[in-house]
Amino acid sequence: MAAEVTPLEQVRVPVAPSALTADQKYWASFSSQLLLPSQNSAPIINIYSSSASQYKSASSVTPTSSYIAITTSQRIQLLSPQTLKQVKSITRGGTNSSPYHSAQVRRDGRICILGTDSGQVQTYDTNSRAILKQWDEHKQPVWVTKWHPKDLIGAMSCSDDGTVRLWDLPSEASTWKGYGHRDYVRCGTFLGDGNLIATGSYDQTIRVWDPRIDGGNSEGNTSSRATVMQFKLKAPVEAILALPGGNTLVGAAGEKIAVLDLVAGRPLHSMQNHQKTITSLAVASHVAGIKYPSPVLSLDVVTAGPQKEDRHLCVGTQSGLLSIRTRLTESVMKARKEKEKEMTALMEGKIDEYDQRQQKKKGRGWEKRLRGTKDYIGEGADIIIDGDAGRKRGKKGATWDVALRKLQYGLALDLAVNSGDNIGILTVLTALVHRSALKTALSDRDSHTLKPILKWLNKHIMNMQFIRLKADTAMLVLELYAERIGENLEFDEQIKELHNKVRQSCEVAQSCLGTLGMISLLEADGGSDR
Known part of the structure; x- marks a missing residue:
């Protein structure tokens, strides 16, 4: 019984490493940055976006407007996430006016809450820019003001006076006060549905508060019962961020980022890639490193669409430049x-x-x-x-494979070259070398039948993959047909092009050898020093 004839196994070309990682390719999809200078080059100390997709699952309230709020000195700019142009501006001039430190637009787009350097907490109507409410309980600058994730009239603030306060929009005073931090409170956020609060302070601690418990009655009360969890870090806490789900908290202390498990009440791990103090945190879908010409003070990632995909990367710098990089959609x-x-x-x-x-x-x-x-x-x-009629038939083997079985070596090579399949050509050449039939396949040819082979060699000779096989094929062609040079202009042009390609490859190889020699000398010197 005759053995079954199996198709010739194709050669496997090694896969070269990708020039870009998946994360790098993702961030490369962001367009060139849009640079917007601030008024009088004032540092951009706060960026916060309120997009419709951000609050879709948090509340039944659908935002009528979405803004990117930019805080610079005595001015709040509200940009449209769609056009990236300023649509509103809140400015309070005069000698008694105080610089703003934070701003967040409520999810319905109607009211903006601000914290000032004088300690005031203010709310503005985004349409008329009129002050709706002003609270003066904080004694020092307010660096954090945020709306409650579900309650449209609830908000929080954190101040350099060491206190955390909750506000009710119709009320004339704070509804809850949290005492316990011994230094400036520069960051804070609601957790989950808003029942808990997390704050970070220059006293190197992150506290988790339960506002349903009394936060203390005096500034001297440093053991508030409302503190349900506390983490001690190794540097002042500049920024904190609650990850989706509300069970994980990220804090920036110095140049390190601490990831904290709120369920287990313990740190998960620490990350360190920055060389200087981290000033701001935001959630992004991928990891990337981007260099800016000036220190980064604030950032936010604006999402869009039902999948909450990253759309804009907004970065505010010390020099007063706002950088916005926009991710292009697949269709664009x-x-x-x-x-x-x-x-x-x-x-x-x-x-x-x-x-x-x-x-x-x-x-x-x-x-x-x-x-x-x-x-x-x-x-x-x-x-x-x-539609499936043609698919029921068995897959037909490669025509050059059939020719190889019939020992028609020249025909097999011609069929492979004419197919344009590079893997098929390399497979046929490898099989011919193994059968010592490469010379037979290349013999007895004229300029017309040699042309496709020379054209393929000229196209791929500089590719280092299977270079030995290509070089042997080129050498054999020259050995068989060197005497024909000068007889046919087209053949001469192909040989001249092959000569130029090989010379370029030799020059590259020579440069690599020189570099290799220098590295060997350096390694030898290093070994002698040790």
Whole structure:
């Protein structure tokens, strides 16, 4: 019984490492940055976005407007996330006016709450820019003001006076006070549905508060019963961030980031990549490192869409520049790539070929739909198209594989080269070398049958993959047909091009050898020093 003939196994080309990681490719999809200078180059100390997707699951209230709030000195700018242009501005001038430190627009887009350097907490109507409420209980600058995640009239504030306070919009005074921090309170946030509060202080602690418990009655009360959890860090806490779910808290202390498990009440791990103090935290879908020319004071990632995808990366700097990088949608990226292909074809004089390819793509749309239909029955059942009819037949083997089995080596090489399949060509050449039949396959050719082989060699000779196989093939061609140089102009041009490509490869190899020699000397010197 004869053994079954199996198809020739194709060679495997080693996969080169990707030039960019998945995270780098993701952040490369962000467009070039838009730079917006602040008035009088004032540092941008706070950025906060209130987008519709942010609060979709937090409340039944649907935002009517969304803003990116930018805080600079005595001015609050409200930018549109769609156009990135200023739509509102809140400014209070005069000698007695106090710089703003924080701003957040309520999720319905109607009211903005602010914290000032004088200790005041103010709320503004975003349409009329009129002051709706002003509280003066804090004795020192207020660096944090945030709206309750569910209650439209609830808010919180944190101050350099060491206190944390909750506010009710109709009330004339704070509804809850938290005492316990022994230094400036520079960051704070609601946790989960807003029943708990987390704050960070320059006393190197992060406290978790339960406002349903009395927070203390005097500034001297440092053992408040409302503190349900406390974490001690190694540096002043500049920023904290509650991760989605409300069970994990991230705190920035010095140049380190601490990840805290609120369920177990213990730190999970610490991260350190920055060289200087971390001033702001935000949640992003991927990890990236981006360098800015000036110290970064504030940042936020603006999300959009039902999947809450990253849309804008907003960064505020000490120099007063607001940097906004926008992530391009998939459709925009496809259109941009297609435009680049069109411009390349235009520059190379191949615009007619490009137009023909585009017309073919458009024409194939209906064909693809019909192929994907198992049984398409036309009106009155006059036309029946079986989309899977051709798939029931077995897969036909490569034609060059059949020629190899019949020992037709020259034909097998021609079929592989004419197919344009690089893997197939390398597979055939490898098989011919193993069978000592490469010379037979290349012999008795004229300039017409040699042309595709030389063209393939010229295209791929500088690729280092399978370089030995390509070099042996080129050497054999020259050995067999060197005497024909000068007889055919087209053949001479191909040989000249091959010569230039090989010379360029040799120059690159020579440079690499020189570099390798220098590295060897350095390694030798290092070994002698030790």
